[in-house]
Amino acid sequence: MTDPDNLCYAPGTMIVGKWHRNRYQLIRLLGSGAQGTVYLGHSGDAHPVAIKLAKDRSSLISEAHILEQFGRLQGDPLGPSLYDSDDWVTGGSTVGFCVMEYLEGTSLSEVLKKKAFDWSLVYVLQLLKQLAQLHKTGYIFGDLKPENLMLIRPGYSIRCLDFGGATKIGRSVREYTEFYDRGYWGLGSRRAEPSYDLFACAMILIYAAAGRRITRSSEPQNQLKHFIDSQGKLVPYRHFLLSALSSDYTSAEQMRKELVRAMMAVESHERHNSHAAAARYPRPRTKRKSNGWTPAWLAASMIITAYIVFVVIYVM
Amino acid sequence: MKKGTLKQILLITDGCSNEGEDPVAMAALAREQGITVNVIGVLDQYDSEGGHGLQEVEGIAQSGGGISQIVQTRQLAQTVQMVTKQAMTQTIKGVINQQLQDILGDGETVEDLPPEKRGKVMEVVDEVGETADLNVCILVDTSASMKNKLPTVREALTDLSLSLSARMGENQFCLFLFPGKRKPVQKVIAWTPQLDSIERVFEKISSHGVTPTGPAIKEAIKSFASIAHKRAFYDGDDEAYDDGPR
Structure with a gap:
């Protein structure tokens, strides 16, 4: 031993x-x-x-x-x-x-393999909150990857381990892992700035959807885009992910808000799907489906009425 | 602390030298002139050479005061930048240790300080490493056995440039290939702050059997003299440069 x-x-x-x-x-x-x-x-x-x-x-x-x-x-x-x-x-x-x-818990790399993709989104949301706090201290995490993150047992909150890669903002990143590094994908510099960590957050989601680290091809940027489009789980977050990958978000707080917005949008989309499913199996509740159209009809007729009134007034 | 310039030679090879001066002696010569020599030995799964050429790799780095690392081809990119940065830290620590010895007396190094104080010293080392100017002369072995590793070498060098350009200090790179077309060593890129557009450089290579590692290191040492001269010229009088003949 x-x-x-x-x-x-x-x-x-x-x-x-x-x-x-x-x-x-x-x-x-x-x-x-x-x-x-x-x-x-x-x-x-x-x-x-x-x-x-x-x-x-x-x-x-x-x-x-x-x-x-x-x-x-x-x-x-x-x-x-x-x-x-x-x-x-x-x-x-x-x-x-x-x-x-000693923090008792499970490494995020283990958890991502077992849990549904929805959970990955929640973890990244939590992570972004932590990162916002970290960035305020003038440091970035640097070597951000599931292996360096841990879910702490009570409350399943996420905590960062291994701060060996933490780098003062403005300096060059001390440690990194190729898959989570924007320099490797040709999508930015290795200068320590909040968006460097945010890129890694987006890659964590890509990793969670793929279940493995994908290897870079000769056109890495298009490759990532195509990968997102090919994964049903990622498509609803396409805009969000692409913004993070091209370093459009300047703060973790901003990225967090965008992720919340994207997640909320998907939820209603899914409810719509469940409606469609309900329609396939005729049940007394199907009548409710028409309710969805009533406000739309009302709105349309209101707009047309307003338009007619406007035209009439204009002509007079 | 005064902002200085760190000088490094980065040698990427996969085997033994077989022509010209002894590379270990040439590395010692470089060290004498304040240039650190780092060596990366590149292997792939087909390499049968094993320990033979790799002993020399270690010897060159040792006498050149630098770091040696033997890697599989696919790990090259990360290793190149790690070795360069580690060697910088090592050099800076060497300078600080020297100064500590002058102040504290015999045998005192950074490692002998209690952890609290050492933390502060490491912060200074980091600071200097981040802001110091860095000149790296890269020597790439293009002998026959290196041929299929060259695309990875090219990628690793672009990556190195990316890593180092994130620093606050200035960088200068130059690139030599050996053996060259007619000469044992061929300068393909003169001192430049960024190593992009090096794709074409590697396309024209014709591979020879000989590996003149010693002469390559010697050429690299010479190249540092030319950059020192250039720097002095710029710093001395900018206007004189502008008024010069076009």
Whole structure:
């Protein structure tokens, strides 16, 4: 189990901070990525914590720095709280680690596979609210993807994990994943601005509809357009998605409002469909269908009357 | 901190050099002149060469004070930009460590600071990396075995330009191919702030068997002298340039 080169340590390993002298015990592996490895652990008071270990301490430190800054903000937490940041000297090498609040939940990448597309829309809606708050602090998330998002069990609210890619607005994006990167699709720069994150939000919806990351063709922009048109689930959101993909939305708040509007429009469309379904199976309620036409007839006759009156007055 | 210029050579190759000077020695020569040499070894699933050529890749980066990375062709784009940025951070950290040692005495580096203070130093490193000017001379191996990897290399370089142009600092790129048509090394793009429209450059390549990596690095070192000269000329007197003969 123990493999220090890959930051793999056996459960039960004790970690002692070089600077703050705090002790933590590793319980089990939670996940590992390019930047480091995350363990579930506990501190002296048996309180569960997430411990992130990294060889390249510079990226860990900048993440810790950002989490620390968010910790001072008021309102809903954007990410996990940071408890400690230290170095662990083990077997002649030094491993950097930071200790964070352990958020219990399911990765969005798992959830998207199981739940209906309607849920994906709701998650993105929640995400946009979080992003609006994040952008106000002068940072963008950068490496936004389902793998870095988590649904927290009570209330199924969405929270961002892994702030290693968070970048100050105006700088160049620190970390990204090709599929969610607008530069990769030839649809914009890698400069950190709110619309960079918003592009990734739109790609999360495309990912949810496709069920996989589609690979770029030689004409990426048309490819995305055609893909949206080919997916029944995405067609009602065509305008919304294309606007987000071409960085037309300048704030998460604006994009959120547009998504709400699009979702509401689709709902009434579906109700219309259910009417059509009801019509196919004759039931006493079918008579109600004609009610839908009455206001239209009334409006039309009103307009014609008004027009006739107008003409008559004009002629006189 | 004074805004400086970072100089890098980025070598993209898939094997061993077999002509001219020793590339490891040439990389050391580059380092002597404040130029970092980064090397990316490109492999695809058909490559049988394995460890042989790749030892040299590591050696060149080590003596050039840079980073080496061996990747599958499809991961090239992300690696190119990551290596370039990491090497920048490494260089800046090296400079800061040097200054820390001057202030604090022997053996003190950024890594020896407590996490709180290190965070602040890293912020400075980030800031410098974002605003510093960057000159990258790109050397692409166009020997026969590289031929089917070149479209990906081209894409990766366009992507690199995209990544770096998002920075606040100025960028300058130049592109050399080796072996060239008649000479061992051929300059195909002179110093320019953006690497677009490089498609045509790669179309005309005729592949040879030889791989003159050493001479290529030497040429790259020389090219930095020409940009230094040009910069001084611009900075010295803008009007003189305007009044010059057309």
